[in-house]
Amino acid sequence: MRPDLEIIEQWIRPGSRVLDLGCGDGTLLDRLQREKQASGYGLEINPDHITTCMSKGVSVIEQNLDTQGLGNFENQTFDVVLMTQALQAVRRPDLMLDEMLRLGREGIVTFPNFAYWRLRWYLMSHGRMPESETLPYKWYDTPNIRLCTFRDFEALCYQKNFRIMNRAVVDGQHRDRWFHRLWPNMLGQIAIYRISRQEN
Secondary structure, X not given: OOHHHHHHHHOOOOOOEEEEXXXXXXXXXXXXXXXXXOEEEEEEOOHHHHHHHHHHOOOEEEOOHHHHOOOOOOOOOEEEEEEEOOHHHOOOHHHHHXXXXXXXXXXXXXXXXXXXXXXXXXXXXHOOOOOOOOOOOOOOOOOOOOOOOHHHHHHHHHHOOEEEEEEXXXXXXXXXXXXXXXXXXXXXXXXXXXXEEOOO
């Protein structure tokens, strides 16, 4: 399993009820079911991924987050709501975070850091929208419609009074390196956050 998913696995308590938004092929949910005795669902729109999830025994619902939302789930149905590498692809990430914390006590999100130094350098030196290993798209066909950095995300959490419980920084191969933590907004390629609502 990818190292970033292993980081997420460490943050999830045994027996948790989990909802994975944009669960892909179900790799993380499958691992959580086997290793953490977790239960829950994945939401996915790619038919091939849905088929793979089903072959692994992962419960999956075909659902488009942007057009259908999450109104079919009751408040606080889950312990953890996950969204890996999809927050930047939804129309309203701010509202999606609200929904994640309506449904679960905690939310875990990952997203590419658009302030990574190579992206900054590419834009400055070439004058064109950058492409990279973690962002392998042209400006006109990218699914990433909301460009975000570590600082942007943390400012949004502050504005919404969300508590940042954990933060991890990984590179393009999803590896956690010590030097990424020194200057995450410049050196980190992928952000991993665990958030909750502030207790009153």
